[in-house]
Amino acid sequence: MPDEAKQEIRGEAEFEDEVIEPREIPEGKRVLVITAHPDDAEFGCGGTVARWAAEGCEICLCVVTDGSSGSDDPEMTPAKLKATRHEEQLAANKILGITSLVNLDLPDGMIVPDLALRRELVRVIRQFRADVIVCQDPTSWFHGNRYINHPDHRAVAIAAVEAVFPGAGNRNYFPELLDEGLEPIKIHEVYISNSQQPDVWVDISDFIDQKVEALRQHKSQMGDWDPGPMVSKWAAEDGKKRTPPVAYAEDFRYMKIDG
Numbered sequence: 001m002p003d004e005a006k007q008e009i010r011g012e013a014e015f016e017d018e019v020i021e022p023r024e025i026p027e028g029k030r031v032l033v034i035t036a037h038p039d040d041a042e043f044g045c046g047g048t049v050a051r052w053a054a055e056g057c058e059i060c061l062c063v064v065t066d067g068s069s070g071s072d073d074p075e076m077t078p079a080k081l082k083a084t085r086h087e088e089q090l091a092a093n094k095i096l097g098i099t100s101l102v103n104l105d106l107p108d109g110m111i112v113p114d115l116a117l118r119r120e121l122v123r124v125i126r127q128f129r130a131d132v133i134v135c136q137d138p139t140s141w142f143h144g145n146r147y148i149n150h151p152d153h154r155a156v157a158i159a160a161v162e163a164v165f166p167g168a169g170n171r172n173y174f175p176e177l178l179d180e181g182l183e184p185i186k187i188h189e190v191y192i193s194n195s196q197q198p199d200v201w202v203d204i205s206d207f208i209d210q211k212v213e214a215l216r217q218h219k220s221q222m223g224d225w226d227p228g229p230m231v232s233k234w235a236a237e238d239g240k241k242r243t244p245p246v247a248y249a250e251d252f253r254y255m256k257i258d259g
């Protein structure tokens with residue numbers, strides 16, 4: 001029976017009673033972080049991936065766009081910015097312990113969650129043989145009353161969760177990937193960063209310096225702004241929400257997927 005049919009028969013009621021303990025450290029060791037832009041991972045989960053890498057996880061970062069729209073400087077060309085941001089991301093990855101980088105190089109600002117993107121992400125998930133996915137929040141339109149979430153963040157997050165289920169684990173989705181030797185793989189853990197409904201706060205007290213230093217590598221985006229004070233303040237606020245509280249934390253919505 002296909003997975004979808006099983007879910008329909010079981011319905012939502014059965015899932016409501018299951019208590020899932022959100023995990024600060026994932027069960028799986030192979031972590032694929034999927035983001036829209038260079039620097040998204042550092043803002044959303046930089047401290048967490050640094051901690052997980054230090055604790056033995058293998059971390060791959062997949063950046064969907066080429067970052068070529070991230071400047072209002074008339075002297076900066078999209079091609080130059082793309083190359084610059086690629087170098088900045090590599091420098092940041094080194095600080096965080098991210099050992100592989102996949103750039104899909106789609107045009108920055110133009111992402112829609114279509115089947116082509118879903119297939120690309122299924123391909124990356126299967127190539128890396130991921131156990132755990134970290135992605136942005138597909139449901140997040142607004143952060144407070146001062147920030148409209150970037151449409152690329154939402155679009156990439158939608159495609160990412162659709163790639164997790166039902167794409168990556170189903171043999172009949174994208175059969176052309178089977179021809180490439182990419183066998184289906186079931187993903188059991190997803191961490192949604194910057195979620196509207198967080199349920200796990202990862203203690204990053206020992207990794208806040210790495211998070212800030214990684215962000216500083218994105219010089220084309222930071223300009224004269226030092227991200228340290230603001231980013232530390234946000235992480236300290238999240239640290240207070242953890243039980244028990246810690247100096248610095250990052251929050252996620254944790255999903256433990258059956259199957």
Ligand SMILES: [Zn+2]
Binds near residue numbers: 036037039040150153
């Ligand atoms: Zn972004």
